[in-house]
Each structure stands twice: as structure tokens, then as C-alpha cells.
Amino acid sequence: MDDCVNEEILRIEGLRKKYREGDVLNRIDFTVKKGEFLSILGSSGCGKTTLLRILIGLLRPDEGKVLKDGQDITYSRPDRRGMGIVFQNYALFENMTVLGNVEYALKVKKETRDIARETAEKMLEAVGLTEYAGKMPRALSGGQQQRVAIARTLALHPDIILFDEPMSALDVSTRILLRGELKKIQATFGTTMIYVTHDQEEAFAMSDRIMILHEGYICQLDTPEEICKHPADEYVQTFVLDNLRAKIDSLSKFAKEMQNGSEQ
Amino acid sequence: MSDTATAKRVRFERKTIIHVIFLVFFALSVLAPLFTMLFHMTGEGMRSVFSSPLFLPALKNSVLTALTATVISELLALAAAYAVERSGVRATSLWSVIFVIPMLIPSISHAFGIISLFGNNGFITKLFHSNGSIYGFWGIVLGSVMYSFPVAFMMISGILRYEDSMQYKAARVLGIPFWRRMTAITFPFLRKTLITTFFAVFTMIVTDYGVPLAIGGKAGTLSTLMYNTAVANVNYDNGSVIGAILLVPAVIAFVADVAFPEKNQSGFVTEGVETNSKHWVKAISYAFCVLVSVFVLLPILAFCFMSFAAKYPVDMTFTFSHITDTISRGAGELLLYSLLYSFLVALFGTVIAFLCAYATARLRGKISRFVHLFAIMSMAIPGIVLGLSYLLFFNKSFLYGTIFIVVLVNTIHFFSSPYLMMYNSLSKVNESLEDVGASLGISRWKLVLSVIVPKVLYTLLEMFVYFFVNSMMTISAISFLAPPAPKSVALMINQFESQLLMESAAFVSLLILAVNVIVKGMLIIYRRIRSRRGDE
Numbered sequence: 017m018d019d020c021v022n023e024e025i026l027r028i029e030g031l032r033k034k035y036r037e038g039d040v041l042n043r044i045d046f047t048v049k050k051g052e053f054l055s056i057l058g059s060s061g062c063g064k065t066t067l068l069r070i071l072i073g074l075l076r077p078d079e080g081k082v083l084k085d086g087q088d089i090t091y092s093r094p095d096r097r098g099m100g101i102v103f104q105n106y107a108l109f110e111n112m113t114v115l116g117n118v119e120y121a122l123k124v125k126k127e128t129r130d131i132a133r134e135t136a137e138k139m140l141e142a143v144g145l146t147e148y149a150g151k152m153p154r155a156l157s158g159g160q161q162q163r164v165a166i167a168r169t170l171a172l173h174p175d176i177i178l179f180d181e182p183m184s185a186l187d188v189s190t191r192i193l194l195r196g197e198l199k200k201i202q203a204t205f206g207t208t209m210i211y212v213t214h215d216q217e218e219a220f221a222m223s224d225r226i227m228i229l230h231e232g233y234i235c236q237l238d239t240p241e242e243i244c245k246h247p248a249d250e251y252v253q254t255f256v257l258d259n260l261r262a263k264i265d266s267l268s269k270f271a272k273e274m275q276n277g278s279e280q
Numbered sequence: 281m282s283d284t285a286t287a288k289r290v291r292f293e294r295k296t297i298i299h300v301i302f303l304v305f306f307a308l309s310v311l312a313p314l315f316t317m318l319f320h321m322t323g324e325g326m327r328s329v330f331s332s333p334l335f336l337p338a339l340k341n342s343v344l345t346a347l348t349a350t351v352i353s354e355l356l357a358l359a360a361a362y363a364v365e366r367s368g369v370r371a372t373s374l375w376s377v378i379f380v381i382p383m384l385i386p387s388i389s390h391a392f393g394i395i396s397l398f399g400n401n402g403f404i405t406k407l408f409h410s411n412g413s414i415y416g417f418w419g420i421v422l423g424s425v426m427y428s429f430p431v432a433f434m435m436i437s438g439i440l441r442y443e444d445s446m447q448y449k450a451a452r453v454l455g456i457p458f459w460r461r462m463t464a465i466t467f468p469f470l471r472k473t474l475i476t477t478f479f480a481v482f483t484m485i486v487t488d489y490g491v492p493l494a495i496g497g498k499a500g501t502l503s504t505l506m507y508n509t510a511v512a513n514v515n516y517d518n519g520s521v522i523g524a525i526l527l528v529p530a531v532i533a534f535v536a537d538v539a540f541p542e543k544n545q546s547g548f549v550t551e552g553v554e555t556n557s558k559h560w561v562k563a564i565s566y567a568f569c570v571l572v573s574v575f576v577l578l579p580i581l582a583f584c585f586m587s588f589a590a591k592y593p594v595d596m597t598f599t600f601s602h603i604t605d606t607i608s609r610g611a612g613e614l615l616l617y618s619l620l621y622s623f624l625v626a627l628f629g630t631v632i633a634f635l636c637a638y639a640t641a642r643l644r645g646k647i648s649r650f651v652h653l654f655a656i657m658s659m660a661i662p663g664i665v666l667g668l669s670y671l672l673f674f675n676k677s678f679l680y681g682t683i684f685i686v687v688l689v690n691t692i693h694f695f696s697s698p699y700l701m702m703y704n705s706l707s708k709v710n711e712s713l714e715d716v717g718a719s720l721g722i723s724r725w726k727l728v729l730s731v732i733v734p735k736v737l738y739t740l741l742e743m744f745v746y747f748f749v750n751s752m753m754t755i756s757a758i759s760f761l762a763p764p765a766p767k768s769v770a771l772m773i774n775q776f777e778s779q780l781l782m783e784s785a786a787f788v789s790l791l792i793l794a795v796n797v798i799v800k801g802m803l804i805i806y807r808r809i810r811s812r813r814g815d816e
Binding site: 069072073074093094095096099100101103105106107108109110111112120121124125165168169172 | 710711712713715716718719720721722723726730731734735
């Protein structure tokens with residue numbers, strides 16, 4: 017987290033959310049620093065998407081507060097929080113061109129046509145899609161569509177971008193490519209990123225810090241190195257680290273086999 | 281009040297208020313009229329209906345004609361759907377279009393078409409010098425088959441088209457023969473659809489009064505008994521009793537459909553079933569398609585001859601005199617009224633059905649399921665019952681006798697199918713769109729209009745056409761409510777037929793068909809353009 021200014025941008029205090037089936041989030045407290053890349057890692061149903069939806073304002077907590085730059089935004093409208101969100105299923109506006117997707121929100125916000133166009137083009141350039149500006153989203157690959165979604169979010173210059181498992185629908189090679197691009201975008205714009213995933217490899221490869229969520233509780237929130245060295249409990253050890261090690265072992269085994277094969 | 285409590289209250293109000301508005305709408309437009317009719321039943325009325333010498337024969341006729349016609353219609357539809365979807369015949373779109381043409385004319389026209397072919401002065405009767413009468417049981421059956429066949433065909437072929445090929449491929453690899461594949465894969469796959477179709481067609485036939493009124497002769501049915509009792513004799517007490525009886529099969533079909541939703545057909549279709557049938561299967565299928573097309577087109581052809589021939593079928597000299605006569609008898613003016621009614625029903629119906637489907641498909645909440653149930657409930661109410669219910673409920677209101685009540689009753693009568701079309705389309709639209717819109721500061725209405733409506737535009741047009749076409753044809757609900765507001769042109773068919781003005785009746789049928797073909801045709805052309813542009 018070299019680029020991070022040690023300034024707090026987001027503070028979550030005593031967050032609680034209950035559904036009919038029981039507690040989804042229980043006394044969640046954490047802070048996020050400006051420019052940080054924080055991953056929220058956990059298995060299905062652990063409450064990570066619920067937490068993300070509360071942060072953006074699509075869901076209201078039963079208890080607790082969300083503070084951004086010291087301001088209580090718990091009940092603010094999603095578009096007045098200075099945050100953007102990118103979903104797994106892209107949610108692009110299929111009847112608009114790639115450029116149209118990126119500039120639409122700017123137009124709605126009464127930006128002049130020229131400024132909207134200029135900003136949208138700049139964002140498309142940032143995600144490497146300039147040549148696709150006039151195409152319809154359906155003509156693009158999954159990875160490209162996801163980059164349009166990122167450009168659309170970036171166009172409003174949010175302080176924080178939330179990602180809800182954005183790479184789950186993509187193939188492995190595209191995922192690896194997009195990981196690098198995401199880090200590059202973060203470096204360019206200095207945006208704080210909160211990234212929800214169930215993929216240990218993804219979280220450990222990209223994050224400054226990782227929050228491991230299990231059954232609505234934070235098991236551990238630390239840097240990837242610290243989590244590896246000092247797992248907080250048995251869950252972190254078995255479900256996170258052991259799985260990750262198994263994945264790394266099989267990958268290095270595969271790499272060795274490939275290497276031997278090419279030498280022979 | 282704490283911040284959390286205030287926020288919760290605001291959230292509760294927004295979504296729930298929309299659902300409550302729809303619940304109130306359906307309570308006033310469906311439940312209240314229906315219960316008014318049911319509460320209108322009196323012990324006296326029941327005794328009078330059940331002891332009437334006309335009741336038992338009508339009940340027997342209704343059940344027997346509906347059962348016979350349903351079985352014939354469903355078997356024909358099954359064979360036609362198989363021929364079109366599976367046998368490998370060419371021009372499948374053409375056959376499909378021809379088979380559904382009868383859906384574009386009123387039920388009474390089907391009966392009238394049969395009379396023009398097989399009646400005393402019918403074309404076929406004269407051609408073969410036969411002297412048997414088509415009026416009565418078999419006339420009702422034949423007319424009902426013509427009326428219901430397109431619906432059964434669409435229901436079965438729609439399902440056959442989307443069957444997955446994997447089981448068939450596996451069966452072929454295992455060497456399972458053709459007939460065994462049919463009985464082990466195709467029929468179990470179709471079982472629920474066949475049952476649903478049976479109930480739907482039976483209900484459709486048993487509650488229709490157009491066919492039996494025109495061709496039933498002395499063989500009265502429950503629906504004609506209700507028509508004669510409530511419309512002709514203005515006896516609403518007895519009419520309500522018969523209406524309640526007519527509700528029974530429709531309610532059973534509705535409950536069965538809701539209680540046992542289809543499980544087999546919701547699976548993922550990787551690839552459609554191949555159609556590389558044997559030559560003899562293809563040959564039989566072609567012959568069958570031609571036969572059904574003749575069966576479907578012959579009455580329409582007869583309408584053309586009757587409208588433009590000097591004296592059908594004896595003097596076939598071309599003339600426009602029947603047309604000018606029909607226009608001078610008021611058909612032209614009523615056609616304009618019908619076009620206006622149908623346009624208003626289509627507009628109002630499409631807007632309401634879209635909003636309702638949006639509320640249930642994309643604003644899910646605690647009571648959205650009830651709104652959905654209410655929205656599909658109207659399919660369980662026969663038009664003739666709905667008409668009487670509206671008459672009894674609204675007769676003292678300012679709406680009665682106005683164009684608004686006609687628009688409302690037709691909207692409700694045809695509501696469930698377009699609603700379901702839109703509900704299914706909206707359920708398939710990306711579920712995160714509204715969330716993205718909220719995070720980008722795009723209001724929900726702006727998002728709906730600029731992103732969701734373009735996405736479901738074809739479904740919207742389909743809904744509009746469905747409402748329009750059905751409103752052009754309907755004679756059931758409207759027959760109770762039209763006077764003193766202007767009548768619909770479809771009602772003139774019955775009037776002309778009873779005055780023995782056969783040429784005029786034929787011309788009105790043809791007029792309705794022409795309007796509906798144009799409207800449907802525009803939708804088909806639009807679809808072609810879309811698929812060429814790659815929008816589908």
C-alpha cells in the first residue's frame with residue numbers, strides 16, 4: 017500500500033443486518049484508507065454482498081453507521097455518496113453504444129454534451145477501449161464489457177469504487193489480465209477500491225488488505241502477509257490459507273509439468 | 281423517531297404503496313364486480329334455473345360439445361405442432377401463420393363460416409347435394425374446433441420448439457426406436473402442457489356463446505342460456521346463477537395451473553431437437569399441413585365469395601353492392617368505433633400491464649406475490665361472466681354506458697396474457713440495472729424509459745397487438761355493456777346473421793380479419809427488421 021495516504025476515507029461502526037433467516041452481518045467495524053485496495057473475502061452467504069450494498073446505499077442496515085470523510089452517510093442516496101459500483105453481470109445499457117454507456121450518467125447530471133463526451137472518451141482510453149467507442153455492448157467480449165462498466169463508474173470520478181465479484185463470469189486468462197488493469201487504473205486515478213470476492217487467489221494477488229468474513233463476522237482484517245503468517249482462527253487457516261496453498265501447489269505442479277514438457 | 285426507523289418507514293412506503301395501488305385496482309376491477317354478481321344469486325334464482333326444462337339439456341350439451349371439441353382440437357393441434365416443429369417440413373413459418381389465422385376473427389364468425397360452407401345454402405352442401413343439417417351438436421363442435429385449434433396449436437408448438445435435444449441424442453446413441461422415443465421422452469415432456477391446454481381449451485369452448493348462438497340451433501348450451509337469460513330477457517338473478525356455474529371450470533383450470541407449475545420445461549436448452557425425419561413422416565406431415573390449411577382457410581374464402589359474389593353460391597358475379605349495403609347499415613361507423621375502442625384498450629391495457637409487471641417482476645416485496653396472483657386471476661373469468669359482473673357492479677356509477685367501461689372491461693378480460701408476456705421479459709432483464717442506475721444518479725423512471733423500455737420494446741408491441749386484436753373480435757363481455765354507448769362492429773355479425781343478411785355478416789367478419797391481419801402483419805414485419813438488424 018505504498019501509494020496510500022494514511023488518511024481514513026471510510027469508517028464503519030457497529031453495522032448489523034438481519035433477515036428473516038437470521039443475522040447476515042453482526043457488529044461489523046472497520047476503516048478504509050484513501051487509495052487503499054481492500055478485498056472482502058468469504059464463501060457464499062457470508063454477508064459480503066450485503067455489506068457492499070449497505071456501503072453503496074442500496075440496502076439500509078438495522079444498526080450501525082457508515083461514515084465517509086467523517087460524514088454520516090448511512091441513509092444518504094447511493095448517488096450522493098461519492099461511490100460507484102461494478103457488478104458481476106456488467107449491467108450495461110444494451111441499447112446504447114459503449115461511449116453512450118459511459119457518457120449517459122454525465123448527461124443525466126446535466127454536464128454539457130462536450131464535457132460528457134470528452135470525459136467519456138478519456139475514461140475509455142484509460143480502460144483501453146477507445147476503438148470500441150461506437151460499438152454496441154453485445155459486440156464486446158465479457159472482459160471488454162466489464163471494462164466498459166468500470167469506465168462508466170470512473171466517469172463520475174467517485175472516491176471509492178465497489179466491486180461485487182466482477183470477474184466471476186470471466187475466464188482465467190481474462191481475469192489475470194483484468195487484475196493488472198484494475199491495479200493500473202487504481203494507480204492512475206488514486207481511487208479507493210473495495211473488492212468483494214470468494215476467490216482467495218484474486219484477493220491475495222490484488223489487495224493491500226483483506227477482510228475475511230464468515231457467517232456475518234469479521235474473522236480477520238489485515239495485510240495478505242500478516243494473514244499468511246498469523247491466521248486469526250481455524251476458519252482462516254483451513255478455508256482460506258489451506259485452500260490457497262492447495263491452489264498454489266497445483267499451479268506450481270502444473271507449471272513444472274509444462275516446463276518439463278517444453279524442455280523434452 | 282430514530283433515523284433507522286424513519287428510513288425503514290420511507291422504504292416501506294415506496295415499494296408497498298405501488299403494490300397496494302395495484303391490489304386496490306384489481307379489487308375494484310375484478311373482485312368487487314365478481315362478488316357483486318355472486319351475491320346477486322338468490323335462492324329463488326337458483327330454484328328457477330335448476331328447475332328450468334332448459335337447464336339440464338344445456339348443461340349436458342355444454343359438457344359434451346366442449347369435451348368432444350377439446351379432444352379433437354387438442355389432437356389436431358398436437359399433430360400439427362409435431363408436423364411443423366419436428367417433421368422437417370419446409371416453410372414452417374408459413375404453416376404457423378396460416379394455422380393461427382382463425383385467432384383473428386370472432387368465434388361467431390367461425391360458426392358463420394361453417395354455415396356458409398355446410399349450411400342449407402352452403403358451398404359444400406350445394407357441391408355435394410347433401411341434405412344433412414350442420415345446426416346443432418356437430419355444428420357447435422366443428423365451430424369450436426376451428427375457434428380453439430389455433431390456441432391449442434400455439435401452446436403445444438411453443439413448448440415443442442424449446443425442447444432440449446440432449447435426451448434424443450442419448451436415446452439415438454442407445455438405439456431406442458422412434459415410437460419408444462415418443463412415448464418415453466416427447467409425451468412425458470408434453471404431459472403438463474397437454475393437461476394445461478386441455479383445461480384452457482375446454483374452458484374457452486364451454487364459456488363461449490358465439491359459436492353455439494349462431495350454429496347451435498335447438499341445442500342450447502349454458503353460455504347461450506346465460507346470454508338469453510341475462511341479455512335478451514334481462515333476468516340478472518338467473519343470469520348470475522348460470523354465470524357462477526360457468527366460473528367453475530375456469531377456476532379449476534386456474535387453480536390447477538397455479539398449484540402445479542411446470543418443472544420439466546424450465547431447464548436449460550442447449551440445442552433444439554433436430555428435424556431430420558424419415559421421408560414418409562415428411563410426406564404425411566405435408567399432407568396434414570395442407571389439409572389443416574384448407575380447413576382453416578375455406579371459411580375465410582367463403583366470406584370473400586359471399587361478400588363479393590352477387591348471390592353466393594348460385595350467382596358468383598362480382599359485385600360491390602353487399603359492401604355498400606353493409607356500410608349503409610352502419611358497419612362503417614361501428615368499425616370506426618371498434619378501432620377507437622381497440623386502440624384505447626391496447627394503449628391503456630399495455631401501460632397498466634407493463635406497470636403491473638414491472639411492480640411484480642422488479643420491485644419484489646412482501647405483497648408483490650399477491651399482486652401477481654391478482655394479475656393472472658382475470659384469465660379465470662369468462663368474458664360473458666365478466667360482462668354481467670360489470671353490469672351489476674357499475675350500473676349505478678358514472679362509468680356505465682360510457683366508452684370507459686368498455687375499455688376497462690376489455691382490458692381486464694385480456695389482461696393476464698400480456699401481463700405474463702411482460703413479466704417474463706422483465707424477469708430476464710439484467711437484475712442489477714436499477715442498482716447501477718441508483719449509484720449513477722439516474723432516476724428509476726429515467727432508467728425505465730431510456731434503458732428498460734427499449735429492451736422490452738418488442739414485448740410491449742406484442743402486448744399492444746394482443747389487446748388490440750382481441751378487442752376487435754370480442755363479443756362476450758361487451759355485449760352486456762355496449763348500449764347506450766356505441767356497439768362494437770363484431771356484435772353486428774350476430775345481428776346480421778339473425779336478420780339473414782349473410783353477405784353483410786360475411787363482410788363484417790372479413791373487415792375484422794383484414795384489420796387484424798394488418799396489425800399483426802406490422803408486428804411480424806417489425807420483428808423481421810429487428811432480427812435482420814441483429815437485435816434478437
